[in-house]
Amino acid sequence: MEKDSDDPLIEVAALMQLQASADPVILDCRYALSDPDRGARAFATAHIPGACYASLHRDLSAPLQRYGGRHPLPSSAQFQQFARTLGVSRTTPVVVYDDNRLGFAARAWFLFFFFGHKSIRILNGGLKAWCDAGQPLETHAPASRPAGNFKAKPKENLLVHYAQVKARLGTAPWQLVDARDHERFAGLKEPIDPIAGHIPTAINQPWQEITETASGKVKAPEALRKQWEPLSNGRPLLNYCGSGVTACVNFFAQYLAGRRDSLLYPGSWSDWCAHQRAHQSR
Secondary structure, eight states, X not given: OOOOOSOOEEOHHHHHHXXXXXXXXXXXXXXXXXXXXXXXXXXXXXXXXXOEEOOTTTTSSOOOOSSSOSSOOOOHHHHHHHHHHHTOOTTOOEEEEOXXXXXXXXXXXXXXXXXXXXXXXXXXXXXXXXXXXXXOOBOSOOOOOOOOOOOOOXXXXXXXXXXXXXXXXXXXXXXXXXXXXXXXXXXXXXXXSSSOSOOTTOEEOOGGGXXXXXXXXXXXXXXXXXXXXXXXXXXXXXXXXXXSSTHHHHHHHHHHTTOOOOEEOSSHHHHHHHHHHHHHTO
């Protein structure tokens, strides 16, 4: 049986070698929550040669519902069709990148990982690292590829949903970890969701802190282990954020640190708020 990639990061030099030898699918995941089309415009202006664009709201999320958060996970059928359209088959190497310290690339990585793809990596340092290495960009659309035969096999055991989180508050076998910034976690500001604060019993670990500020590159595995181990107290870490997107950065960091028991609350705080408001209105 194939194993998931032991090293889910790839450096620029290794990506160049991969391009020369294995024809990988490269996904540009740039996005801006304040301007959902900004990433697509940036991609059209310039991108890594051969890359395709993946939109958070169109390709990496399901349509918005009453519950499930602002960016629900796509269904197996939706993601399978998306991957096949890209040309992804069982053994196709896939590399994802963004320009936001993994903020959106980690979502794409998580989806491929969750749906069972074995060869999925994030470009360490993203587009900045590529440009800093003096590598060229292109502007034209990528050449079409034959449809792939990727088959989505979701790892449902990685997900914990609202009812489970609510029922296990105070007795949970996991530790909730909120990936939002300190001010949102503390309820000092809330620019997006209708309720400020955090889920009871959660601790705060902002997602930006897994990367180096200047380079945007991921911290060394040993540094990540020192960052995460004291927080778990021997329990799995259940990650959430505002809508389940940047929580994937923390999930990815835990994977790099050697953890294989991490979990995701995909609806996250936006889903929690929707349920709380529904309860209050009864």
